[in-house]
Amino acid sequence: MVLQKRLDYGFSGYQVPVVPRASRSARGRGPVQKKACGKNLHHIVGININGKQGDEEESINDHHREKRSCNLNSFARVPGLQVNHGHQSCMLKEFLPTHENCCLNISSVGSKTCDKSEGICFAETSSRVVGNSSCLGVLSEGRGLDIPEKKEEDGLSTRRNERIHHVIGSLGGLMETDQRFDSLKTYVKVPLLEDCMNLGSFPRGSAGKKVVSKDDDENFVRCTQLSTITEGCVTQPFMRDQRIKKVSASKRTSDFKGTSPFGNDGNCNRRDNFFHERSERMYPFKKRKFFNQSPSSTSDRGFQYEDILKSSDGRVDDDNYGAAIAASSSTAGRQSCRRSQDCNVKLSIKSFRVPELFIEIPETATIGSLKRTVMQAVTSILGDELHVGILLQGKKVRDDSKTLIQTGISQDEKRQRLGFMLEPRCTQSSPPQYNEDSSFLSTDSSLQSSRLQLGVYNASREPPQIKVESCVGGNLSVVPSLADTSTDNTNAKCRALVAVPSISMKALAMVPFHRKSRNPDFVQRRIRRPFSVSEVEALVQAVEKLGTGRWRDVKLRAFDNAKHRTYVDLKDKWKTLVHTARISPQQRRGEPVPQELLDRVLAGHAYWSQQQSIKAV
DNA sequence: TTTAGGG
């Protein structure tokens, strides 16, 4: 069983680092993968119940619906959980060193069982509930942890401690909890199993899983396992900042004598501007062009998250992808295996499947040369750029330190779904400097220019030409985007991202872009970063003064610090603004631009168009 | 490199 929780960070134009949930949606009941415009990303978490990992295809909704009335007598127990609720994040580990089995107790329900020797039972609630519930407290060994009370009117607690929800107790209590929370339009959902749980079965030493959760509009609670993110890959900011400092002033500027009705300082007497960088153009890649490229990868030009999911994890989830495993077991029972160090797990790998290869070969080539070509491609990627990935029930197992027991591989039923795959090795690089404070928000342009790549190209051989593409499976990234000129809500969103540095930074520390990739054909589209109102304001003001057609000056004037806004972007934005201003408000999409601004856009556009025509004459 | 304009 998998608890699933939909994340909605509410970011605008930000990508949240996630490991996508397995694309296989169980019997069509699973949450639909939305087009992820930086939010509403789906995650999954595997919860061990009764020592078994649940069926991935099982819907928590259905399960809950079906089983909630049962006599509950089991726990979902996940040690070392991190619970992130929305913008808040708190590592349970902060409590664990001294309170190893602290739990959040719902005292009004009266279930407070702390089993010190066992793993931590886990349940989650929506943050709303927690924010409103004064009855929540954190207990450790029956004693409350020192967590101050808090009062907030909005019910959305920002007190981080309240974001930790650990429920240890009888499921009878959880049942009541559920009902109680139902009345609050929220849920506490714990995987429910009718059979009794073996309390001693959960390995204590297993690595902590991180659970990111946040209630969505429907108060639908899912969990997210982000432990795999730690091996996620994100590109190094490889968009080189091609700054060219120009000492000489722009010739265009010096003879610009236009007068703008919108302001007097339109004349660029700001020579200092031209000591700044001139070009911010960030087109490090050429668009990948492949004859067999999936059309979907370019169909949504707004955002490619879903494409990434499809191209990476979707493949992972493909039964045909991983190596088939014939698991012969010497099981005399799981329990005996656990007790015995010598209990070996026998696996027989039938075959590996090599990651996707792209080969270009002339049609006049012979079969023999085709074989050689394929062989060359295969051997080249097998050379040193692949490593083995482990798939268990469609999900990657990334924690190399886990034992087979801990991952469940030693179990028969799991082993049936154990898979191996070859995947490109991620070249690690040092993470970008990061401060949890606002410095992250304002200055680190390297983050802003981080790029994500889906796969890896190896060098081409010739002739015939070989292009090898392999997929970085399941690794997604965060690319925090920060409009330097923007304020208010944008920054709030930024901070929200900062609030979960353990996620974003880990993701950012990874490099999905294969360093050895020398193929310049592989290019990732920049992430979409909608203009905020304040950015629009700045743009309009600059254009009013400088006019259309001097986008570099506009950039320097109003967006000099917004590294991710190129003058082309500004030109494009102005174009869309003009279009937006001309259409009816009902037809407009995205964050509404104040009509006042749109009016100014029209006025400015009309004026400068006129000026251009006059100048032409 | 920048501008301009189509996609």
Place this chain on the structure above:
DNA sequence: CCCTAAA
């Protein structure tokens, strides 16, 4: 946002 001809 991307792409690119043209300046």
